[in-house]
C-alpha cells in the first residue's frame with residue numbers, strides 16, 4: 001500500500017472514455033493533464049480481491065519490457081484502486097477479432113505470438129508465471145507492439161514441493177497439469193499460448209461449446225485438441241500448436257525454444273509492421289466498438305443494480321455455469337473442510353463476479369438476437385413472456401386444484417362437525433396463506449416477466465441501433481464509392497486538360513509559340529501526368545480524403561452556380577452593381593494581405609511584367625519564370641495555368657466539362673482581371689484585345705466572391721488539416737518502421753521505410769500539384785514555401801549546387817596536385833644526387849610546402865561545403881534521399897577521400913619507382929582524419945525518441961545520419 005500515490009488521481013488525469021470491463025473493474029482511457037499523454041486506468045473497488053489487485057501491481061511494478069504492458073503507478077481513492085498503465089490503442093487481440101469480424105491469418109497469428117513469446121521469455125527469466133495467457137490478455141498498440149497484460153492471477157514461480165498448488169486461470173486455456181494434481185511451472189503458459197494460437201485462428205479455444213467445468217475435466221482426461229481443421233493451415237503452424245500442447249510439460253518447449261521455431265522466426269521481420277497496420281487501419285472501428293460497449297455497459301450496470309437483489313439466488317447456479325472467466329480454486333484432495341471453504345469461496349466469488357456474468361449473459365442473448373431479424377426478436381420476447389405467464393397459470397391452476405382437492409377431501413372424510421369446522425377453519429387459513437403466497441408469486445412473476453420484456457425491449461432497441469449504425473456504415477461506404485468516383489473524375493479531368501493542352505500545343509505549335517513556352521507547357525503536361533500516376537498509386541484512404549474535399553468543393557460550386565443561374569438574366573445589372581464593391585474590397589484585402597509577400601517577391605524578381613496571356617511572353621520573360629518560381633511564387637501569373645483555365649472554360653461552354661472548377665477559376669480570373677486592371681491603369685498603358693476579351697468573359701460569368709471566398713477559406717483550412725493528418729499518418733509509419741529497422745536491422749522494414757518515404761513525398765507533391773493545377777484553393781506564398789514540396793525542390797537544387805561545386809573544386813585541386821607533383825618530381829630529379837638521408841629531409845620539406853597551398857585551396861571550399869551541409873541539415877525529416885542522391889553523396893565523399901589520399905596519404909613513388917615520397921605514416925593518419933569533411937554515422941535518437949530534425953537520412957538498408965565533422969583546430 002505504501003507504493004500508492006497519495007495524490008488525487010482526478011487532479012492528475014482527465015478520464016476520456018471507457019475501454020473495457022475486466023473481472024476486477026472497469027478500464028478507462030485517460031489523459032494526463034501535465035504531459036497530455038494517454039494512459040489506461042483500471043479502477044478496481046477494494047474488497048476481498050485486494051490480494052489479487054496488489055499482486056497485479058507488484059508484478060507489473062517489477063516488469064519492464066517492451067512486450068509487457070507498462071506500469072506507471074497506482075492511486076487509492078474512495079475505496080478504489082486506480083492502476084495506471086500504458087494505453088494500447090488496439091485493445092486486446094480478442095477485441096480486434098470481434099471488431100474486424102474475422103479471425104487472424106497465419107501471418108497475423110505469428111506476429112502476435114512472436115511478441116507474446118518475447119514477453120513470456122522475459123517473465124519466465126524473471127521467475128514469474130502469467131497463468132492467464134489468452135487473446136483477451138494480449139494488448140496491441142499503434143506501433144504494432146503486442147503486450148502481455150492482466151497479471152491479476154500471475155505468480156512468482158513456485159519451486160518447492162511443499163507448496164500448495166493453486167488452480168488459476170481461465171478454464172479453456174488451462175493446462176492439464178494445472179487441472180491435475182501435479183505440480184506445475186512456467187510451461188503452463190506455453191500450453192495456454194498454444195490454446196491462444198487456436199483462439200486467434202478459430203475465434204474460440206477448444207471445448208468452448210461445452211460447460212467450462214466439463215471442459216476442465218476434458219482437458220485433463222483427453223489427448224490435446226489441436227486445430228479443428230489442420231489441413232486448412234500450414235504445416236509449420238500445425239507443428240507450432242502441437243509443440244505448445246505437448247502433454248508432458250517436461251517435454252514441452254520453453255519460450256526461448258519456441259522463439260526459434262520456423263513459424264515464429266518468420267515473423268521477426270514483419271511482426272510490428274503488420275500489427276501496426278491492423279491497428280491503424282481499424283482505429284475508427286475500434287473507437288466505435290468501445291463507444292458501443294461503453295453505452296451498453298452503462299445500461300447494464302443500471303439494470304444489474306436494480307436486479308441484484310431479486311436475482312441473486314436464482315442466478316447463483318447460472319453464474320457458476322456461465323462464468324467463462326477466471327476460475328480460482330484452491331484445492332486439497334485430502335481435506336474436506338478445505339473443500340467446503342472452497343465451495344463457499346466459489347459462491348462468494350461468483351457473487352462478486354455477477355456483474356460481469358450478467359453482462360456476458362445479455363451479451364450472449366444479444367448475439368443470438370443479432371442473428372435474428374428484429375421481428376423475430378420481438379416475437380421471441382413476446383413468446384418468452386407468454387411462456388412465463390402460462391407457466392404461472394399452470395402453477396396457479398395446480399395450486400387451486402390442490403386446494404380444491406384438499407377442501408373436497410375434507411368435506412367427505414370429516415364426519416365430526418367440530419372437527420369439520422376446525423378443519424375447515426384450518427383449510428381456510430391454509431387457503432388464505434396459499435392464496436397470499438400465490439399472489440406474491442403472481443406479482444413476482446409479473447414483475448419478472450415485465451422485467452424480461454423490458455430487457456428484451458432494450459435488446460430490441462439496441463438491435464435497432466445496431467441496424468441503424470450498419471445502415472449508416474453502408475451509406476458511408478456508398479459515399480466513399482462516390483468519393484472514389486469523384487477522385488477518378490478528377491484524374492479524368494486532368495487527362496482532359498492534358499489532352500486539351502496537347503491539342504492546343506499542336507494547334508499553336510506553328511503559330512509562333514516560343515520554345516521556352518513550349519517547354520513550359522510540356523513541363524506542365526509532365527506534371528499533370530505525374531500527378532495522375534501518383535494519385536493513382538496513392539492509397540484509397542488518401543484518395544478518399546481528397547475526394548471528400550473535392551466533393552464539398554463541388555457542392556459549394558454547384559450551389560453558387562445555381563444561385564448565379566437564378567440571378568442571371570433577371571438581375572444581371574443588379575448583380576453587376578453588387579459585385580463591383582465586393583470584388584474591389586476583396587482585391588483591396590488581397591492587396592493588403594499580399595503586400596509583404598509581393599514586396600519580397602519584387603525583390604526576388606525585379607522588373608517583373610504583369611502577364612495575362614501566354615502569347616504575351618517572350619523568351620526573356622520566360623527565363624524569369626522557371627518551374628520553381630512557378631511553384632513557389634504562386635501569385636506570379638502562370639501563363640500555362642491561365643491558358644488551361646481559359647481552355648477549360650471554353651470546353652465548359654461547349655458542354656465538355658461539368659461546372660467542377662469553373663466557378664473557382666472564374667473567381668480567380670475575375671480577381672486577376674481586377675488586379676491587372678488596377679495595375680494597367682496605374683501604368684496608364686492601353687489594354688490589349690485579349691484582356692478586353694477576358695474582361696468581357698469574366699464580367700459575364702464571374703460569381704459573387706464574398707461568400708465563395710469565405711467558404712474557400714474554410715475549405716483551405718480543412719485541406720490544411722487533411723494534409724496534416726495525412727502527413728502525420730505517413731510520419732508515424734515512417735517512425736515506426738525506422739524504429740523497427742533500428743531494433744532489428746531489418747532489410748524488409750528498410751524497404752518499406754523507403755517506400756513510405758517515397759509515397760509520402762509523392763503525396764505531398766500531388767497535393768501541391770492539386771493546389772497549383774486545379775486552382776482549387778489559394779495558398780499564400782508563405783504557405784506554399786512551407787510546403788514540403790517546394791522545400792524539397794529548393795533543397796534539391798541546393799544539393800545540385802553543392803555537388804557541382806564539389807566536383808568543380810575537386811577537378812581544380814586535382815589539377816593543382818598534378819602540377820605540384822610535376823614540380824616535386826622535377827625538383828627531385830634536380831636533387832637526385834643528394835645522399836638518402838638528406839633526400840628524405842628534402843622530400844618532407846617539399847611535402848610541407850604542399851600543405852599550406854592545399855589548405856588554402858581547401859579552406860574556402862570546405863567552408864562552402866559546410867555551409868551547404870548546414871543548410872541541408874535543416875531539411876524536413878521526410879526529405880527524401882533517393883538512389884541518385886545517395887550516389888552523389890557517396891561520390892562527393894569518395895572524391896574528398898581520394899583527394900586527401902592523393903595529397904596527404906598516398907605515398908607517392910619517385911619517378912624511377914625506387915623510393916617513396918610523402919609524409920611519415922604518423923602524419924598521414926592525422927591528416928586524413930582532420931580533413932575529412934563529413935562521415936556516415938549511425939543515427940542518434942534525440943531525448944523525445946524522435947530522430948533529430950537536423951539530421952539527414954541517408955538510407956541504404958540501415959539509416960545513417962550525415963553529420964559534418966567540425967574542424968579539429
Ligand SMILES: Nc1ncnc2c1ncn2[C@@H]1O[C@H](COP(=O)(O)OP(=O)(O)OP(=O)(O)O)[C@@H](O)[C@H]1O
Pocket residue numbers: 019020021022023024025026027040042069085086087088089090091092095132136137139149150152325326
Ligand atoms: N492498457 C490498455 N489499453 C487499452 N485497452 C485496455 C488496456 N487494458 C485493458 N484494456 C481493455 O479493457 C478490457 C478489460 O481489461 P482487464 O485487463 O481489466 O480485464 P480482462 O482482461 O478483459 O478480464 P480479466 O481480468 O477477467 O482477464 C480489455 O479487454 C481491453 O479491451
